[in-house]
Amino acid sequence: xxxxxxxxxxxxxxxxxxxxxxxxxxEFKTQIKKNKLExxxxxxxxxxxxQCSQGPVVIIYPSGVIYxxxxxxxxxxxxxxxxxxxxxxxxxxxGENINLDSVIKSLDQVDFFKRQVRIALRNxxxxxxxxxxxxxxxxxxxxxxxxxxGMTPEQVIEVVKESGLRGRGGAGFPTGVKWEFTARAKGxxxxxxxxxxxxxPGAFMDRSILEGDPHSVIEAMTIAGFxxxxxxxxxxxxxxxxxxxxxxxxxxxxxxEHGLLGKDIFGTGFNFDLEIxxxxxxxxxxxxxxxxxxxxxxxxEPRPRPPFPAVKGLWQKPTLLNNVESYAxxxxxxLKGAQWFSSxxxxxxxxxxxxxxxxxxxxxxxxxxxxxxxxxxxxxxxGGGIPNGKEFKAAQIGGPSGGCIPASxxxxxxxxxxxxxxxxxxxxxxxxxxxxxxxMVDLAKFFLEFTADESCGKCPPCRIGTxxxxxxxxxxxxGKGTAEDIDKLEILAKNIRVSALCGLGQSAxxxxxSTLRYFRNEYMAHIQDKKCLAGxxxxxxxxxxxxxxxxxxxxxxxxxxxxxxxxxxxxxxxIDQTKCIKCGxxxxxxxxxxxxxxx
Amino acid sequence: MSACKCNAHLxxxxxxxxxxxxxxxxxxxxxxxxxxxxxxxxxxxxxxxVQKAISEGxxxxxxxxxxxVTFYTQFSLMPKGKFKIQVCMGTACYVKGANSILDKLKxxxxxxxxxxxxxxxxxxxxxRCIGAxxxxxxxxxxxxxxxxxxxxxxxxxxxxYQERPV
Ligand SMILES: Cc1cc2nc3c(=O)[nH]c(=O)nc-3n(C[C@H](O)[C@H](O)[C@H](O)COP(=O)(O)O)c2cc1C
Ligand code: FES
Numbered sequence: 070x071x072x073x074x075x076x077x078x079x080x081x082x083x084x085x086x087x088x089x090x091x092x093x094x095x096e097f098k099t100q101i102k103k104n105k106l107e108x109x110x111x112x113x114x115x116x117x118x119x120q121c122s123q124g125p126v127v128i129i130y131p132s133g134v135i136y137x138x139x140x141x142x143x144x145x146x147x148x149x150x151x152x153x154x155x156x157x158x159x160x161x162x163x164g165e166n167i168n169l170d171s172v173i174k175s176l177d178q179v180d181f182f183k184r185q186v187r188i189a190l191r192n193x194x195x196x197x198x199x200x201x202x203x204x205x206x207x208x209x210x211x212x213x214x215x216x217x218x219g220m221t222p223e224q225v226i227e228v229v230k231e232s233g234l235r236g237r238g239g240a241g242f243p244t245g246v247k248w249e250f251t252a253r254a255k256g257x258x259x260x261x262x263x264x265x266x267x268x269x270p271g272a273f274m275d276r277s278i279l280e281g282d283p284h285s286v287i288e289a290m291t292i293a294g295f296x297x298x299x300x301x302x303x304x305x306x307x308x309x310x311x312x313x314x315x316x317x318x319x320x321x322x323x324x325x326e327h328g329l330l331g332k333d334i335f336g337t338g339f340n341f342d343l344e345i346x347x348x349x350x351x352x353x354x355x356x357x358x359x360x361x362x363x364x365x366x367x368x369x370e371p372r373p374r375p376p377f378p379a380v381k382g383l384w385q386k387p388t389l390l391n392n393v394e395s396y397a398x399x400x401x402x403x404l405k406g407a408q409w410f411s412s413x414x415x416x417x418x419x420x421x422x423x424x425x426x427x428x429x430x431x432x433x434x435x436x437x438x439x440x441x442x443x444x445x446x447x448x449x450x451x452g453g454g455i456p457n458g459k460e461f462k463a464a465q466i467g468g469p470s471g472g473c474i475p476a477s478x479x480x481x482x483x484x485x486x487x488x489x490x491x492x493x494x495x496x497x498x499x500x501x502x503x504x505x506x507x508x509m510v511d512l513a514k515f516f517l518e519f520t521a522d523e524s525c526g527k528c529p530p531c532r533i534g535t536x537x538x539x540x541x542x543x544x545x546x547x548g549k550g551t552a553e554d555i556d557k558l559e560i561l562a563k564n565i566r567v568s569a570l571c572g573l574g575q576s577a578x579x580x581x582x583s584t585l586r587y588f589r590n591e592y593m594a595h596i597q598d599k600k601c602l603a604g605x606x607x608x609x610x611x612x613x614x615x616x617x618x619x620x621x622x623x624x625x626x627x628x629x630x631x632x633x634x635x636x637x638x639x640x641x642x643x644i645d646q647t648k649c650i651k652c653g654x655x656x657x658x659x660x661x662x663x664x665x666x667x668x
Numbered sequence: 669m670s671a672c673k674c675n676a677h678l679x680x681x682x683x684x685x686x687x688x689x690x691x692x693x694x695x696x697x698x699x700x701x702x703x704x705x706x707x708x709x710x711x712x713x714x715x716x717x718v719q720k721a722i723s724e725g726x727x728x729x730x731x732x733x734x735x736x737v738t739f740y741t742q743f744s745l746m747p748k749g750k751f752k753i754q755v756c757m758g759t760a761c762y763v764k765g766a767n768s769i770l771d772k773l774k775x776x777x778x779x780x781x782x783x784x785x786x787x788x789x790x791x792x793x794x795x796r797c798i799g800a801x802x803x804x805x806x807x808x809x810x811x812x813x814x815x816x817x818x819x820x821x822x823x824x825x826x827x828x829y830q831e832r833p834v
Contacts (some may be wrong), residue, residue, distance in 0.1 A: 083798070083799060083800045083813060084800050084802050084803045084813075084815060086813070087800065087803065087812070087813035087814065087815055088815075121800075121801075121802025121803060122802050122803075124802075124803075267799070268796065269797075270757070270758030270759045270760075270762075270796050270797035271758050271759035271760045271797055271801055272797070273797070273799035273800075273801060276799040277799075308705070308742050309795070309796070309798055309799070310799065311811070346698070346701070346702070347701070347702070347705055348740075348742075349701060349704070349705065349740030349741070349742040349743055350740050350741035350742035350743075350795075350796070351739060351740050351741065352796065363701065364698050365697070365698045366697075366698035366699060366700035366701050366736070367700075367732075367736065368735055368736055368739040369739065369740070384697065425801060427759070427760035427763075427801040427802065427804060428759070428760055428763045428764070428804075429763065429764075433760075433801065433802035433804075434802050465759065468759065499759060501759045501760055501763055503763060507763060512763075515759070515762055525739070630775060652768075652771060653768065654819075657819070657820070
C-alpha cells in the first residue's frame with residue numbers, strides 16, 4: 070500500500086449518491102491528476118458516513134474536516150484551497166461544525182459524533198469497502214487469525230458469552246449462548262447464517278455495515294463457523310439492497326483470493342465457504358425460521374419453534390443465525406477482549422447499539438451509542454432537536470413490532486429491559502422521531518397496514534386478526550368509531566399476542582397497545598369528538614379559507630383538482646366541503662397563507 | 669407499444685438464456701428463488717410460460733413455483749413499465765408525507781398502485797423502506813433515487829423521463 074499525505078473520503082452511500090456523489094468523486098480524481106498530486110493524495114469512495122441530511126459529504130484526513138452539501142463546482146476550491154494551500158473552506162463546513170472565527174471542529178468533535186462509540190460501525194465511512202487491504206490495515210482478519218491459530222472453539226464461545234453481547238436483530242438473545250447451543254448440537258453438517266433481511270422500515274444499519282464494511286461480517290461468520298464446527302455459511306440479503314450484494318460479492322472473492330475464506334484458511338486446515346442468497350421482498354423472511362425456509366427455495370413461511378434452529382435449522386441441520394450488526398461486533402470483541410466490551414453499556418446490556426434516527430429531527434442518520442444512553446441525549450444532543458420549532462411528541466422504536474416512547478419518558482436510558490417496561494422494544498434499531506403533527510391513531514393504522522399486508526397467511530390469528538384490527542382502526546380514523554371499538558381492539562390484541570405462530574403476529578398488536586397506553590386521549594378525540602388533533606385524518610378535517618386574509622387572487626381555484634373553490638374579484642373564495650378531496654394543493658399554493666386546516 | 673414484453677414466447681432468443689440459467693443452478697440446494705430472480709431480470713416479469721419452463725427444468729411442480737412467485741412481492745406476474753416508479757412507504761417517509769407524493773403520482777400518471785400506464789412507460793408501486801430514510805420522503809425510478817421530495821416536484825420528474833429518448 071502506498072502512503073499518502075492526505076485521504077479524501079467521498080461518501081458513496083445511497084443518499085449522497087442520489088445527489089451526485091459519484092460525479093464529485095470523479096471530479097476530485099480529475100483535479101488531483103491535473104495538479105499532479107496522485108503520489109501524495111488518494112480519493113476514496115466510502116460507505117455511508119451517516120450525515121445523510123447533509124450530503125453529499127466529503128471528509129479530508131488527517132485533519133478530519135467534514136465538508137457538507139458539496140457540489141461539483143466546489144471541488145476545485147477544496148483542492149486549491151484546502152489541499153494545496155492548507156486553508157479550510159469555511160463556506161462548506163455546513164451545519165453544526167461551522168465556527169467561523171475560532172476553532173474548526175473535526176469529525177470527532179461534532180456533537181453528532183462526539184457521543185457515539187463506534188464498534189459495529191468502526192470502519193464505515195473510514196475505509197474503502199472494496200479494498201481488503203484497507204480492511205486488513207485496520208486490524209481486519211486479525212481476530213480470525215487469533216482464533217484459528219491460538220484458541221479452541223470453547224474458548225471463542227466463552228469470550229463471546231463473557232462479553233455480554235446480545236443479538237442486535239430484534240429479540241436480544243445472548244449471542245454466546247446461542248453459539249454454545251449450536252456447538253453442542255449433534256449433526257454431520259451445520260450451517261452459519263447471517264440475517265441481512267433488514268425488514269424494519271426506517272432501519273438501515275445493516276445495509277450500511279454491508280456496504281461500508283462487508284469484510285467484518287465475513288470475518289465474524291468464519292469465526293462463528295470455527296466455534297460451532299460448520300464449514301458452510303449463507304448470507305440472506307434483501308433484494309432491495311443491490312449495492313450491499315455487490316460489495317459482499319467483491320469482498321468474498323477477495324477473501325478467497327487471500328486465503329482468508331475457502332479451503333485451509335491460514336494454513337490451519339479449517340475450511341469455510343460462504344454463499345449469498347437474495348430475499349424477494351417478504352418482511353416475514355426476517356424471522357429466523359422463515360428465512361431458512363426461504364433459503365431452501367420455498368415460500369418463506371415460519372415454522373413452529375421448538376425445534377430451534379440450533380437443533381434443526383436449514384435443511385433440518387443445526388444452524389446458527391445472527392444478525393449483521395451482531396456479527397460486526399465479533400472481531401472487535403475477540404481482539405480487544407470480553408472485559409473491554411462489557412465495560413461499555415449498561416448493567417444488563419453491554420456494548421453499543423446502532424440506531425437509525427429519522428423522521429422529524431434535525432440530524433438524520435445512523436448513530437452508534439453505548440446502550441443505556443438516554444433518549445433525551447439522542448433527540449436533543451446527537452439529533453439536534455426537532456426542526457421548525459415544533460414540539461417533540463414521541464419516538465417510535467422497534468418498527469412494526471415495537472412501540473412508542475412519549476415525550477414524558479424522554480429521560481429513559483435506552484436498553485433492552487427499560488424499553489420492554491415502557492411497552493416498546495429495541496427491535497432492530499429504527500428510531501423515528503415524531504412531532505405534534507403526527508396522529509398516533511394514524512400511526513398505529515400505518516403499522517397495522519404493514520403487518521396485515523406482510524402476514525404470510527399461515528396462521529389464522531395473524532392472517533385474520535391483523536385484518537380485523539386494521540378495519541377497526543380504519544373506522545376510527547374515518548370518524549365512524551364507537552367507544553366499544555377500543556375494547557374490541559384490546560381483546561383482539563391480547564389474543565393475537567398469545568396465539569400467533571411467529572414473532573410477526575405475536576408483536577403485531579404492539580403499535581396499537583402502545584399508542585393506546587400513552588395516547589388514549591387521541592383515540593377518544595377521534596371517536597367522541599370526531600376530531601383528529603394532529604390534523605392528519607382526512608375524514609376529520611377540513612380546509613378552510615380565512616375570508617379576512619383572502620385577497621381573491623384565484624390561485625387556489627386554479628390549482629384545485631376537484632374544481633370546488635369558487636369566488637370572484639373582491640369576494641373571498643370559498644371551498645365547497647362536499648366536493649373537497651382534501652389534497653391540500655390550495656393551502657400549499659396560497660401566497661397569503663389564508664387557507665388553513667380545521668381539525 | 670412496440671416493445672411490449674407481454675408475449676414471452678419461448679421461441680424467442682431469451683428461451684436459450686433461460687435454459688442456461690436453469691442449468692447453472694440445477695445442482696444448487698434451494699435453486700428456485702435464484703432462478704426466478706434471474707428469469708425475471710431476463711423477461712421483466714414471470715409469465716406462466718416461463719414458470720412452466722422452470723418447472724420442467726428444475727423438476728419442481730408448477731403449483732409450487734406459482735406459490736413462490738405469488739408469495740414474494742419482488743416477483744411479478746404482470747409486466748412493469750419501462751420506468752418502474754417505487755414510492756417508499758417506510759416509516760420515515762410516511763411520517764414525512766409520502767402519501768401526498770403518492771397521491772400526486774397517481775393523479776399525474778392516471779394509474780393506481782400496481783398498474784402500468786397505457787403507453788407502457790411508467791408503472792407505479794409502493795415499496796418498503798429502501799434505506800435512504802435520511803432523505804425522506806423518497807421515490808425510486810428504476811435505480812435512481814429522488815429524495816427530500818415535495819409534491820410539486822413530481823411533475824418535473826415525470827416529464828424528465830417522458831422526454832428521455834427511448
Ligand atoms: C417478523 C420478524 C421480522 C424480523 N426481521 C428481522 C430482520 O430483518 N433482521 C434481523 O436481523 N432479525 C430479524 N428478526 C429477528 C430474527 O428472527 C432473529 O431473532 C435474529 O435475526 C437473530 O439474530 P441475533 O440473535 O443476532 O439478533 C425478525 C423477527 C421477526 C419475528
Ligand atoms: S423509510 Fe423511506 S427510505 Fe427508509
